[in-house]
Amino acid sequence: MSMMNNLDKKQEMQEIHLDQLQLPQELKKLSYPQCRRIAKEIRSLMVRVISRNGGHLASNLGTVELTMALHRVFDSPQDKFVWDVGHQCYTHKILTGRMRDFQTIRKENGISGFPKPDESPHDAFISGHSSTSISVACGIAESMRLRGDNHHVVAIIGDGAMTGGLAFEGLNNAGKLKNLIVILNDNNMSISGNVGSVSGYLRSIREKESYVRTKQAVEKVLVNTPHVGMPVAKVLKGTKDGVRNILVRQATLFEQMGFVYFGPVDGHDQQDLEEVLRTARRYDCPVFIHVKTIKGKGYLPAEKNPSQFHGVSKFDMMTGNPEISGADCYSTVFGKELVHLAKEHPQICAITAAMKYGTGLQYFEAEIPERFFDVGIAEQHAVTFAAGLASTGMVPVFAVYSTFLQRAYDQLVHDVAIGGHHLVLGIDRAGVVGEDGETHQGMFDIPMLTSIPNTTIYAPACYEELRLCMQQAILRDTGIAAVRYPRGDEKLMSFPRGELNTDYTLTEDENADILLISYGRTYDAVYRAHCTCQKSGYPTSLLKLTRILPVAQELAELVKRYQTIIFFEESMENGGISSIFGTMLAEHGFGGRYMRVACTDFLRHASIPSLLERLKLSEHAVCRYIYEYGKKN
Amino acid sequence: MSMMNNLDKKQEMQEIHLDQLQLPQELKKLSYPQCRRIAKEIRSLMVRVISRNGGHLASNLGTVELTMALHRVFDSPQDKFVWDVGHQCYTHKILTGRMRDFQTIRKENGISGFPKPDESPHDAFISGHSSTSISVACGIAESMRLRGDNHHVVAIIGDGAMTGGLAFEGLNNAGKLKNLIVILNDNNMSISGNVGSVSGYLRSIREKESYVRTKQAVEKVLVNTPHVGMPVAKVLKGTKDGVRNILVRQATLFEQMGFVYFGPVDGHDQQDLEEVLRTARRYDCPVFIHVKTIKGKGYLPAEKNPSQFHGVSKFDMMTGNPEISGADCYSTVFGKELVHLAKEHPQICAITAAMKYGTGLQYFEAEIPERFFDVGIAEQHAVTFAAGLASTGMVPVFAVYSTFLQRAYDQLVHDVAIGGHHLVLGIDRAGVVGEDGETHQGMFDIPMLTSIPNTTIYAPACYEELRLCMQQAILRDTGIAAVRYPRGDEKLMSFPRGELNTDYTLTEDENADILLISYGRTYDAVYRAHCTCQKSGYPTSLLKLTRILPVAQELAELVKRYQTIIFFEESMENGGISSIFGTMLAEHGFGGRYMRVACTDFLRHASIPSLLERLKLSEHAVCRYIYEYGKKN
DSSP states (O other): OHHHHHHHHHHHTSOOOGGGSOTTGGGGGOOHHHHHHHHHHHHHHHHHHHHHHOBOOHHHHHTHHHHHHHHHHSOTTTSEEEEESGGGOHHHHHHTTOTGGGGGTTSTTSOOSSOOTTTOTTOOOOOOSSSOHHHHHHHHHHHHHHHTOOOOEEEEEETTGGGSHHHHHHHHTOTTOSSEEEEEEEOSOOTTOOOSHHHHHHHHHHTSOOOHHHHHHHHHHHHHSTTTHHHHHHHHHHTHHHHHHHHOSSOOHHHHTTOEEEEEEETTOHHHHHHHHHHHHHOSSOEEEEEEOOTTTTOHHHHHOTTTTSSBOOBOTTTOOBOOOSSOOHHHHHHHHHHHHHHHOTTEEEEESSOTTTTTTHHHHHHOGGGEEEOOSOHHHHHHHHHHHHHTTOEEEEEEEHHHHGGGHHIIIIIIITTTOOEEEEEESOBOOOTTGGGTOBOSHHHHHHTSTTEEEEOOSSHHHHHHHHHIIIIIOOSEEEEEOOSSOOOOOOSOGGGOSSSEEEEOOTTOOEEEEEEHHHHHHHHHHHHHHHHTTOOOEEEEESEEESOOTTHHHHHTTOSEEEEEEEEESTTSHHHHHHHHHHHTTOOSEEEEEEEOSOOOSOOHHHHHHHTTOSHHHHHHHHHHHHHTO | OHHHHHHHHHHHTSOOOGGGSOTTGGGGGOOHHHHHHHHHHHHHHHHHHHHHHOBOOHHHHHTHHHHHHHHHHSOTTTSEEEEESGGGOHHHHHHTTOTGGGGGTTSTTSOOSSOOTTTOTTOOOOOOSSSOHHHHHHHHHHHHHHHTOOOOEEEEEETTGGGSHHHHHHHHTOTTOSSEEEEEEEOSOOTTOOOSHHHHHHHHHHTSOOOHHHHHHHHHHHHHSTTTHHHHHHHHHHTHHHHHHHHOSSOOHHHHTTOEEEEEEETTOHHHHHHHHHHHHTOSSOEEEEEEOOTTTTOHHHHHOTTTTSSBOOEETTTTEEOOOSSOOHHHHHHHHHHHHHHHOTTEEEEESSOTTTTTTHHHHHHOGGGEEEOOSOHHHHHHHHHHHHHTTOEEEEEEEHHHHGGGHHIIIIIIITTTOOEEEEEESOBOOOTTGGGTOBOSHHHHHHTSTTEEEEOOSSHHHHHHHHHIIIIIOOSEEEEEOOSSOOOOOOSOGGGOSSSEEEEOOTTOOEEEEEEHHHHHHHHHHHHHHHHTTOOOEEEEESEEESOOTHHHHHHTTOSEEEEEEEEESTTSHHHHHHHHHHHTTOOSEEEEEEEOSOOOSOOHHHHHHHTTOSHHHHHHHHHHHHHTO
16 A cells, blocks of 8 residues: 555656556555546547537446546456446547547447447446446356356446346346446436435435545454454455444445445545555455446536437537537427427326436426436336326327347237237337447347237338327327437438328339339338439339338239339347248248348448448349349340 | 224124125225235135146245235226236236136236236236336326326236336336336245345345334324324325435335335235335325235145246146146256356356246256356346457357347347357247247247348257257357247157257158148148158148258259249248248249248137147148149149
8 A cells, every 4th residue: 555655656756658558457556636637638638529429427437436447456358347328438448458449439330338248348248228237247157166266257237227127136146246347427316316215315325424534444444453353354244244333323225135335435536546446456255336426527517408408410619519400300399299299188197217308308398397207227117107108098199219128028028919008119229220230239129029919010101191190199099109310300201291191002113014012111112213223214112101000911812913023121030020021921822032131230430321231221222123123034 | 994903803804705896996995814816815815826827826825915005005997006027917817806707817818927908908008028017107108197097007916027228227227206106026046946136135124023103103203293294295295205215224125126115024014014005195296005914824735845936837736836847848958958068168158037947957056056147037137248258258148038038139139140259049938938928939039030130040850859959059150040949849840850959951842833832830830741741642741940040042053943832831920931041032033932820919728739820830731832833744
């Protein structure tokens, strides 16, 4: 300890910069004042890059000191850090060999905005969905035990992620692990403000005076007393309960779940953080460290409006004004239409799982607060809760990102569908979402839902059709009725308004031997390609589906005369609509050529247009198909 | 209170029997001694019927007094009871107009073993999967609030179900509800012994002296003091925190989550139970009541071996000996083979979510305890934990019932598949399961898995093939590799041993124009039908699939010459293998007739043979197809 301090004082005089360090090793040699300077450099690098690339800013500004402390106390990659949610890993990336690549973050072929083991051995596990870290860390810790590896696993979990049931299942199973440390990164803030009693509970202990100082003071005295220190520290490990009885005044929820609890610790005090981490490392049982951080720390616009800077597109670095257009997007159109319907129909309720702004439900909350429910990051609860509402005559509408709906598959099957309840799903961010990459693409909602009996799915191709589908799903349908729509805004619509409906439109060209089928956003690309090719003498017929499930059975007979049928689908192939359609064709004796263009694998981060091009779902790609198969006629 | 007691004394002299009462109304008129007699009659009725029909015995013997107390204190169906898991609802069924039908429980066309709203208005919600009740109750409670209904919702949740993350999400969202009561039915026993720190925590408070007496005593005095009583009781509602500070010595985990806590209460003391329920009803905030019950109470064989009597087939009522055959079933063959492989391969780990016996993993626990993990009812954790193990080189094998795997869809996609981890799934009870009905049929595992990239599924048709598939999945495959097998035992195998493999067998008859395709258990029925029909001059070719995903691409060209192809599949139709196969045929220009025989809706309880007959997956049904389409040749 004292040797370290001498070193500190010498080095303190030296100006040290981020790009001069061998990272992460040399981080350990820095004095605390040097750390502060490096932290400042990291923050300014992050603000600079994210103002250009977009990304998760506020949460990363909040975890700079914590991440540095982790890398100074532990030895990555032998010790493993599991980030939850993974988007708070930017400092970690900068400190583990990716400082120069950091400017490419979230760009195609650049580094990912989430931990990626194939990017660096320092990234223990990929995580784009929340609440996974404790379970992952349990697995790694048990594996270490079995392999006789004495390193540590540290799960860093946000207070928002802590409300997901999976985190609780992880805590419940962590009780016997000797090398597990769970760090609660508590910024009093899920994505759009925290909800629920756990959040209230955390607030109550966050406001208490920290008792970590007391604990540390005792241990420090013990450790620093020659000949007594280390042995006693060892004894501390063995007799933790005794120590706890002396030092701990009131058992926290986490202690009741089998952890030794330290906190709350100031997450921007490097020294405090490191001391508590060093202490935690000495225990032979799971340790829970409650760290208070400030979302947006060090960049005033983000500190003031952390929600706005949770996940951002580009913004003006000097003013902090994000490039938010005032124009509508699918989410806001959905949110406004839902308010409109709910004002006329008092049984309509709106539910979000911590995505009030993302799903456009802020309007509903403002206008009809008594029927608005934000359940926190808890999609399972959202669906089962909705089933409870529906069982007594309400009409719940759950607005959720496609990728997060994956959490509630069993609840859809078991709690909603078996009972025949009427649940409306607003499936936002359906299809490719772009820069967040494989953990966030909305490609599984259709395969999930197609297998569930009595389910209806709509894929509107523009705002107006979205409204039509919502009215149909909410006011007329029964069972599960889902409306899926993409991230972002409606593009300039090229297809005729006459095609707007909630069923399908078959537009036949009598000279055509090719039929093109699509739905949702993709349909417009298909329509444009159809127009382009028509002018070049390649006629095609078109089938636009709006209700994609159940597939209208009469279609098979209507279209089986075509020589070639090509289905363009922005979804996973197996279990998708093109699969149902293909089988239907086989069942009706279609003898021509059936082709599918759909997604078959996970998609790395890139812009949406680039991903659509790669999936062959762009106007250009559709044209190529028409030219290739049109020639043969 | 005192009037009631006078009534009690008069009635006490009368012998009253269950079948003479107008239920549930007249239950309220009984004295406590009469209640005891009725409880005894209920128990003997349950033992008698379940010894014949099979069912959940131990948990139902444990909740007789609790259920009676609920119906005496509350007014069902205006007050709603949500049972979790639903299989503890037998007393409730007997008390709500289904005493005479009780002998038909779990029989085809008889009453269900789970709550069923379409069976009785007293059944608020269907529940066969665990941990749903608090979320459902939250939904019903909010709906009551919106409709100005002042009745109560009571969720009755077992201590096993309490470890599921969904229950935690529900607790976290219950904080503001005024008419919600959660009853923890704590029998210190999940299905096969409890695990995890919550269970340890419950044990610690269960062993403490109850302080419910103190609370009740105070309230009783207040309520019974004329002119002071009720107003003060009202004040209690308003100033609950004050009251809690006076009465509560140590905050429980449930109080920290926003509940008023009462407990532990003796779940077999009718009077105590009713007093605490009446007290709970007076609070204007969510109340948590911790009730201690004894699983199997009142029937000695079940009290001694509650695990054995959790879910039973028939048993001898006098001796308590279940009709357990010593012969193997798919689960035990799986469990034994896994031990065999794990002894040779030290990286193999076995995971169960509270189904050690059901999945045959008891052998693994006995022989290799250090690599055996029972995570409790927590399928999400099981999969993410497995991903953590796999990320560091272990080979986790998660043995799970098909229906419960539904809980972990997102974990399979996000935590396992994106990272490319090697996870082996032993999917037990795949296909129809019989008497447990729609909540337990294993029909969704295939649609869930087919959409996930880099996933392999095997459906062995007998024990020997199960072993082959396990070896392939565990030792040679990568990514998610699932082996699915049915409930129960291998039937007498009729197809030739030469067809055993992990790929497929195409057996062609040159005179045949019909090709029959199937896999797993169903294949044997198809083979038998094929033999029967062949003798009558109706030749068919056969395709037996063992690896059902990915479908071997060469098959399309091999089979497209057939006039008729019929796929028999014990799974949901959409997203099933017959759907993938049909699309593949369409893509390869198959011009014949393709037919599918698969499941399209939820299946009510009945015996397995009866369900297979209904699904047209029996030998008989397959024969009918062959005769119908064979004639046309």
